[in-house]
Amino acid sequence: QLQLQESGPGLVKPSETLSLTCTVSGGSISSSSYYWGWIRQPPGKGLEWIGSIYYSGSTYYNPSLKSRVTISVDTSKNQFSLKLSSVTAADTAVYYCARSDYDYVWGSPMPNFDPWGQGTLVTVSS
Amino acid sequence: QSVLTQPPSASGTPGQRVTISCSGSSSNIGSNYVYWYQQLPGTAPKLLIYSNNQRPSGVPDRFSGSKSGTSASLAISGLRSEDEADYYCAAWDDSLSAPFGGGTKLTVL
Numbered sequence: 164q165l166q167l168q169e170s171g172p173g174l175v176k177p178s179e180t181l182s183l184t185c186t187v188s189g190g191s192i193s194s195s196s197y198y199w200g201w202i203r204q205p206p207g208k209g210l211e212w213i214g215s216i217y218y219s220g221s222t223y224y225n226p227s228l229k230s231r232v233t234i235s236v237d238t239s240k241n242q243f244s245l246k247l248s249s250v251t252a253a254d255t256a257v258y259y260c261a262r263s264d265y266d267y268v269w270g271s272p273m274p275n276f277d278p279w280g281q282g283t284l285v286t287v288s289s
Numbered sequence: 290q291s292v293l294t295q296p297p298s299a300s301g302t303p304g305q306r307v308t309i310s311c312s313g314s315s316s317n318i319g320s321n322y323v324y325w326y327q328q329l330p331g332t333a334p335k336l337l338i339y340s341n342n343q344r345p346s347g348v349p350d351r352f353s354g355s356k357s358g359t360s361a362s363l364a365i366s367g368l369r370s371e372d373e374a375d376y377y378c379a380a381w382d383d384s385l386s387a388p389f390g391g392g393t394k395l396t397v398l
Contacts, residue, residue, distance in 0.1 A: 212379075277339075
């Protein structure tokens with residue numbers, strides 16, 4: 164079955180760029196039926212959608228993070244990636260990647276995230 | 290401060306029926322589907338309800354969802370100890386974003 168796995172540094176210094184990759188196995192990231200998303204969860208807090216990408220490269224971002232976020236896709240490697248710039252301690256969180264459906268009416272992602280990766284904790288600290 | 294508002298906590302005794310609310314606006318719940326997630330301690334969230342009231346395969350029919358206007362609810366009947374978890378609602382917003390509710394911590398007494 165489809166599996167997603169996050170990878171990347173667990174510690175990032177303030178003001179630097181957080182970079183994570185999600186590797187998809189058991190299915191193709193180039194499917195026209197899905198978007199691929201990033202969601203984060205600060206310790207002890209709730210979920211926050213960061214953004215989603217389609218295999219063609221079309222992206223949707225959380226407006227509150229848009230100025231610092233870049234999500235890209237590498238179909239040859241069946242991976243998609245997250246870059247979050249100018250990080251602060253407030254960006255410390257478990258970062259999850261997940262698949263969601265493509266809305267054929269609007270061309271946007273549907274927030275039906277399933278499945279999810281196991282998550283990776285990224286700590287922002289000097 | 291999420292655009293989708295949930296009560297921070299809820300509780301019930303085994304066998305009881307509990308409901309968790311999710312309040313939004315015309316730009317999200319009022320015009321788009323609602324989704325519910327269950328997050329057990331230390332694990333990734335799991336999709337529990339999609340398209341307002343549909344259950345993915347494997348989700349017990351004790352879990353049900355409903356929507357009315359700009360609000361939605363998740364109901365859990367025949368409450369069990371293993372239902373103790375955090376529950377989140379989500380909906381697409383016409384501002385082109387996918388907000389989650391703040392989450393509700395369900396305690397089984």
